[in-house]
Amino acid sequence: MDPGIYREQIIDLYEHPLNYGELEHPDFSYEEDNPLCGDVIRIDVCLDEDNRVAEVAWRGDGCAISQAAASLLTEEIKGLTLGELKAFKNERLLELVGVPLSMARVKCALLSLKVLKAGAYGIPSPENMRSHD
Amino acid sequence: MYDVSRIRDDFPILEVEVYPGVPLIYLDSAASSQKPVVVIQAMDDYYRQNNANVHRGVHRLSDLATHAYENARQKIAGFIHAPDPAELIFVGNATEGFNLVAYAWGRRHIQHGDEILLTEMEHHANIVPWQMLAEEKGAIIRFLPILPDGTLALDRLSEYLTERTKLFSFTAVSNVLGTINPVNQLIAAAHAVGALAMVDAAQLVPHIPVDIQALDCDFLAFSGHKMLGPTGIGVLYGKRHLLEVMPPFLGGGDMIRRVTFEGFTPNDLPWKFEAGTPKIAEAVGLAAAVDYLDGLGMDAVHAHEQLITNYALESLSEIPGLSLLGPPGAYHGGLASFTLDGVHPHDIAEILDKDGIAIRAGHHCAMPLHQRLGINASARASFYVHTTTEEIDKLVTSLHRVRDVFRLG
Numbered sequence: 202m203d204p205g206i207y208r209e210q211i212i213d214l215y216e217h218p219l220n221y222g223e224l225e226h227p228d229f230s231y232e233e234d235n236p237l238c239g240d241v242i243r244i245d246v247c248l249d250e251d252n253r254v255a256e257v258a259w260r261g262d263g264c265a266i267s268q269a270a271a272s273l274l275t276e277e278i279k280g281l282t283l284g285e286l287k288a289f290k291n292e293r294l295l296e297l298v299g300v301p302l303s304m305a306r307v308k309c310a311l312l313s314l315k316v317l318k319a320g321a322y323g324i325p326s327p328e329n330m331r332s333h334d
Numbered sequence: 335m336y337d338v339s340r341i342r343d344d345f346p347i348l349e350v351e352v353y354p355g356v357p358l359i360y361l362d363s364a365a366s367s368q369k370p371v372v373v374i375q376a377m378d379d380y381y382r383q384n385n386a387n388v389h390r391g392v393h394r395l396s397d398l399a400t401h402a403y404e405n406a407r408q409k410i411a412g413f414i415h416a417p418d419p420a421e422l423i424f425v426g427n428a429t430e431g432f433n434l435v436a437y438a439w440g441r442r443h444i445q446h447g448d449e450i451l452l453t454e455m456e457h458h459a460n461i462v463p464w465q466m467l468a469e470e471k472g473a474i475i476r477f478l479p480i481l482p483d484g485t486l487a488l489d490r491l492s493e494y495l496t497e498r499t500k501l502f503s504f505t506a507v508s509n510v511l512g513t514i515n516p517v518n519q520l521i522a523a524a525h526a527v528g529a530l531a532m533v534d535a536a537q538l539v540p541h542i543p544v545d546i547q548a549l550d551c552d553f554l555a556f557s558g559h560k561m562l563g564p565t566g567i568g569v570l571y572g573k574r575h576l577l578e579v580m581p582p583f584l585g586g587g588d589m590i591r592r593v594t595f596e597g598f599t600p601n602d603l604p605w606k607f608e609a610g611t612p613k614i615a616e617a618v619g620l621a622a623a624v625d626y627l628d629g630l631g632m633d634a635v636h637a638h639e640q641l642i643t644n645y646a647l648e649s650l651s652e653i654p655g656l657s658l659l660g661p662p663g664a665y666h667g668g669l670a671s672f673t674l675d676g677v678h679p680h681d682i683a684e685i686l687d688k689d690g691i692a693i694r695a696g697h698h699c700a701m702p703l704h705q706r707l708g709i710n711a712s713a714r715a716s717f718y719v720h721t722t723t724e725e726i727d728k729l730v731t732s733l734h735r736v737r738d739v740f741r742l743g
Contacts, residue, residue, distance in 0.1 A: 205688050207681070207739045216741070238680050238696050239710025262710065264678035265740075309680065 206300040207265065214269035219276050222258045231320030235312050240267045242316050244275070252283045264309050266302065271313035273297040278317070286321040289314060336634050342720045344370040344626075356690040359725045364509055364537060364669050364716030365694050366559050369623070373562060376622035377615045387611055389588060403614050406621035407604070413624045414554075415545040416571055420603040423570040423577075424613055428536040429459040431555030431570035432503070434607060435532060436463035438580040439553075440501075446472035449498045451529070453478040453486055453515075454706050455508040458699045460534045464503065478504070480706065484511040484660040491523055499529040503553075506538035510700045510712065511660035512643070512667040514542075521551050530576070536560055540718070541639055541668050543632040552576060558616065562719075563623035567616035570607075577603050584609035627719075635719055639668035642717045646670045646726045653733050655742060659712055669716035671698075674733070677740050679713040685739055689732040691725075 224230075227245035234241035240263025247256040257275045261268065274294055278286060294314050295307065302310055342348050347368045350358045360368055380402060386395035388403045404419075411419040425431045440463075444450070450464050454477045461475075468475050478494045479487045486504075495502060502524035506517045517533060524531035532553035538544060540561035546554065553576070558567040572580075582589050582600050586609035591599040600606045627635060643666050650656055655675035660666060674682055683695035694714045697704045704710065715729055737743055 206684065212740060236697075236701070238678075239704070240678075240680075241710075264680040266681070303684075306680075306684065 206302060206306070208300055211265055211269045211298075211300065214272045215265040218259075218268060219272040220258050221260060221272070223260055224256055224258045229320040229323065231316050231324070233312070233316050233319065235263070235267070235308060238264065238309065240264060240309060240312055242267065242271055242313050244271075244313065244316050244320055246286075246317075246320060248283065254278050254281050254286070259313065261313075263312070266298070266306050267309040267312045270294060270298050270310040274313045274317065283321055286317060289318070336630070336638050338638070338720065338722050341630070342722075344372070345720055346371055346374070348720060352690045352692075353688070356688075359689070359691040359728055361715040361717065361721070361725065361729060362692045362694050363540075363718035363721075364560070364714065365698075366565070367540065367562050367718055368720070369564070369619075370562055370626050372626050373564065373619050373622045377564060377619040380615050380618045385615070388614055389605070399614055402618050403612065406617035409621045409624055410569060413544075413628065414539060414571065415547055417547065418574060421571055421574050421577065423572065423604045423607040424617055425555070425568045425570050425607075426566055426613070427557040427559070427568035428534065428555040429463075429557075429568075431553075431568055432459050432463045432532075432534075434570055434583045435553050435555075435572070436467045438583045438607070439530075439576065440464075440467040441470070442581065444468075444471045444473045444500055447498070448473045448500045449496070450475050451478060451494055451499050451502040451504075451524075452476070453504045454480045455484075455486070455511055455513060455703050456503075456505055456700065457509055457534060457536070458701070459536075460503055460505060461702065473500075474498075477702070480511075480513075480703075483662065484508070484513050486513070486515060486520075488516070488519070491520075495523055495527050495529065497527055499524070499527055501530045501532060503532040503534070505534040505536075507541070507667040508660070508700075508703075509537050509669070510671050510698050510703055510714065512669045512671065513661055514665055514667055517549060517551075521549060525550070537667055540627075542636050546571060558620040558623065561620075561623055562626060563620035564616045567613040567620050574603065577607070582609070583607055586610045588612065630719060638719065639717055639721075640665075642721045642723065642726065643668050643670065645723050646715065646717065646729070649726055649730045650733070653730065653737070655737070656733070659707065668718065668721075669714055671712045671714040673709060673712050674736065676742050677736055679711045681740070682713045682733070682736050685736045686729070686732050689728065689735070691729055691732055693729075 224245035228248045230245045232243035242261035244259045249255040259271045298310050345368050352358050384398040386399040388400040408419045521531040530552040533551045535554050535556040539556040554571040559565040589609040591601045659671040679695035696711050
């Protein structure tokens, strides 16, 4: 049977995510949810002296697509500069996910990239704002 | 005799293949129902033969359109046993009904420190308009809790409903849990402390016979598109003596009796609350839907849904890892919400979609309820006049496939 978007790789990553966890002293960290489906993703990044991604970790809760995409994205960005993170294209992540997605599911796939970019641009995350109250 | 296969013939969309060779199995009527051909035809006929503005022209078509519009109001009033059609305001949907009451009644009658009682199982439409009002007035919103079985904590009603409560607004049937609330008891309890009672009937009127006189509620709102009618129209019922002293909601044409450079005099009920050219074709379509439901008989519709719902709840409960939300095995609205261990509801819906099965996944516009249940999202299959047990069997087969895809076998 045609597995549709649920190819082996997606389910593998859903069951065994890559770079899952958190960093103790991240250079930046951001968290956001997609209130429509309740997906939530947090990404922590440590940069080296050249402003390249030295370490990255993510954690979250959501559908197989958003979770697999977060694994693929965090794997891909290791060694990239802050500038390259900011320029990371949506199309590139969708290519990495590699399965045809409907409009609604594209949002799931891109949640991790949205979180990463917000962090890279230094936008205070909604949760951080709350914790500073 | 309730003949589902004959009823299915009345719904053109049920012949659609959502993917080549994959027929539609529509289990999302609680979000929006499909339309029988008589509804589509009635709106088509209206636009082809009677279309004009209402309450304005002296010409033939305007007269026909006005009759069609006001006859629709009368028919829908009859459907819910409202004695006075002028107590029915045509609005865009149930959501607009709540906003109208919050604005026109609430802004005049809710003061600083007053309490508005809702329940934990409300749809956002019956939360946000009151939050907007409360923010403006400094009023307090309280939520009657739900019990672990998905019913309201009725034994705590007297703790939440006090002389400080000015309005108790609650859903008759939960769009997530399927809980059918004791509406009469809740209305009587509100009245006993001098509060008004407003009923969210969006999941009630399409499914269960309603007698508004027996309910004795002060306001009640429902949407046309959930009861086989078109989108863009809903009904707000309000008791005449309340509507009469309420200021208008939107201003414009049709809602005025007289306008001068100095001011305006509002029109009589119900037009006082229907500013601008109204939803004429939609009213005609909704009247056709009501005719259709009357033809089936609401008792028969309700009995059919109970049969399908019980069958679904029983079948679904046998799937490993599946947890049903809402009152177990009890009298239950025409839907089944659930979670499946190890699979996000969106993934469930996506895999089911490939089998042509349309369900809802997410929070169903009830985020606070999901928070209370401790889950981010749920999946919901909902049923209506055309749902068959064979469709439920296919749902179950497809859910087993979901488990296979996610290697939960």
